[in-house]
Amino acid sequence: MAEANSGGKPKLVIDREKTVPFLLRMFYRIDDFTPEHLPTEDEVQIYTWKDATLKEISNLIKEVVQDANRPNARLSFKLVYIDNLRGKYAFKELGTIHNVTSSTTPEQEGINLDDARFVIGDFIDVAIFFGPPPRTVERRGS
DSSP states (O other): OEEEOTTSSEEEOOOTTTSOOEEEEEEESOOOOBTTBOOOSSEEEEEEOTTOBHHHHHHHHHHHOGGGGSTTOEEEEEEEEEETTTTEEEEEEEEEEESSGGGSOHHHHHOBTTTTTOOBTBEEEEEEEOSSOOOOOOOOOO
16 A cells, blocks of 8 residues: 655555564674675564654664663664675665654654665664764865
8 A cells, every 4th residue: 555755756554453564684783794694693573564664663673772772872774685686785774763863854764664675585784873973074165
């Protein structure tokens, strides 16, 4: 089921009472993904739907990963999927959720798995950072 959003793209709407959730495997504090080796530690598994937002997923992570509850924590999300042409895992930045709500944009909170083109079987890489976000340096034009 879908309805149009302000950008004209159909927005996925799922009836969670009638649709069975799928298993989403998320990893944090890992070194790498290879086709021969999947991480086995630092994994969080949740059952969710493709319309789950990054904010919703971050709240579920906070229930089981104590470091994610720190007031200055930032959860950075990447989609991890197999690149069939190259035969290795590829990554796509999804967004960052800040525990300090003034630092998180509504667009990042509202990104859902369907928007990210998540396919059941993909993974989510979650990096948990602490402290203020890095400053961006603006360059002046000549």
